[in-house]
Amino acid sequence: MATGRTHRPATRSRGIPEATVARLPLYLRALTALSERSVPTVSSEELAAAAGVNSAKLRKDFSYLGSYGTRGVGYDVEYLVYQISRELGLTQDWPVVIVGIGNLGAALANYGGFASRGFRVAALIDADPAMAGKPVAGIPVQHTDDLEKIIDDNGVSIGVIATPAGAAQQVCDRLVAAGVTSILNFAPTVLSVPDGVDVRKVDLSIELQILAFHEQRKAGEEAQADGAGPAAVTREESDASADQGPDGDVPAVMPA
């Protein structure tokens, strides 16, 4: 086969486990906050708490990147920020296009967390001719007809799909044909892509359903009600908070 290796199990890339990659952005966020407060070093314990994971996991994760810490001391914040950024590929510029400028697309366009990392909204695309030219977040919306040209002119390799479900696959096909190789999908559909193209999905409805599952469980658990009422109890677990997303899959939103 062409692009990616041959039959990859969809996991691990080079030496870094997928689960670790998924946590690097979390560490990076925590480190950035420390950096802004001019904190020079952190211990695995402190950083883990700030990122919401446990320290053994964090140290193991960092061990895949190399030995960036100092025994007896901790990690140099600035240095780690740089190393993780580089590992994630954030030291380069990533032009991104957002397709589907409904409520959600507009929210994404306005999202401030882009520029701070290496991302740049290169263009907004929508199928509604009435939207063409109208600025959203200071960027004029362009029509779907020009999708291929926009991708090409801007050297875009990452696309965000925020269209209704019905349009998603078609948009996806065009993005891929135009050269996009990574897609973040907010439409509640399974996208079919050729080998070598990465898709990640975000689905609000799915997340809520997972919460409902656990919520239901809790309700049925009012048997040995030894402790206090439903609210109350402020015991923290080991490190940070409760289970901040027990892994699992991701979910998706959709505009109007």
Next chain:
Amino acid sequence: MATGRTHRPATRSRGIPEATVARLPLYLRALTALSERSVPTVSSEELAAAAGVNSAKLRKDFSYLGSYGTRGVGYDVEYLVYQISRELGLTQDWPVVIVGIGNLGAALANYGGFASRGFRVAALIDADPAMAGKPVAGIPVQHTDDLEKIIDDNGVSIGVIATPAGAAQQVCDRLVAAGVTSILNFAPTVLSVPDGVDVRKVDLSIELQILAFHEQRKAGEEAQADGAGPAAVTREESDASADQGPDGDVPAVMPA
């Protein structure tokens, strides 16, 4: 940690593995689509393709729920829809509040995927007095001051946080104190909650960073360029598409 008990490893609840729970909504979505097309039965192979997983995984997942299929035939669509819905707790009504009605909050309020499942947007809450009373998605926005009363009056146990990062923890604390036990967090912060409260997070920036990591990898892989160019090739992997979200963690968005 997760639900209640004392020291659980943040995984599995009762007999159903967390990874399976996270996929049930996917199956449900695919089944609902089949149901709308009046398809009476599906094989694990077909349903798996529609949900974007492989059939062995799907069968294993279903085996945790019970033996709902018929050998030699497949699964009864309607029956499965019901069983999964029940398992996820979607046969009951879940009133939800959304706090933070910026771009994203509004997008969520307008999201149609709610009612179709058991969710109902009971109230929209924002800290901006200027927004109070203004209808978004047909629901009048209420002020944060009344948060506790709103939670209480509506019997809300699931809250969605779509505020800026700085306000998230405070909102979270109030939601929890008012009785909310499940939170979907779109703010890019780690929330600290007492034991017994579930938090799931959705962070756009994190998803993009994970894509960037893989994208960078691909770029550095143009060594043994034996096949065709970057685009092209339409070979599907085993079942559905390529790696549709290699699990990992979740990420978060933020309004303006």
Next chain:
DNA sequence: TACTGTGAAGATATTCACAGCT
């Protein structure tokens, strides 16, 4: 015959616990 349900194998991920630096 065709397809489910599942034990067993294999792959990943998490956690423990301690050796090894500074």
Next chain:
DNA sequence: AGCTGTGAATATCTTCACAGTA
């Protein structure tokens, strides 16, 4: 003394492959 880095032990998840059954 304090904290990192990591082998080894566990726990979890995925995949295989086939017995069982309608």
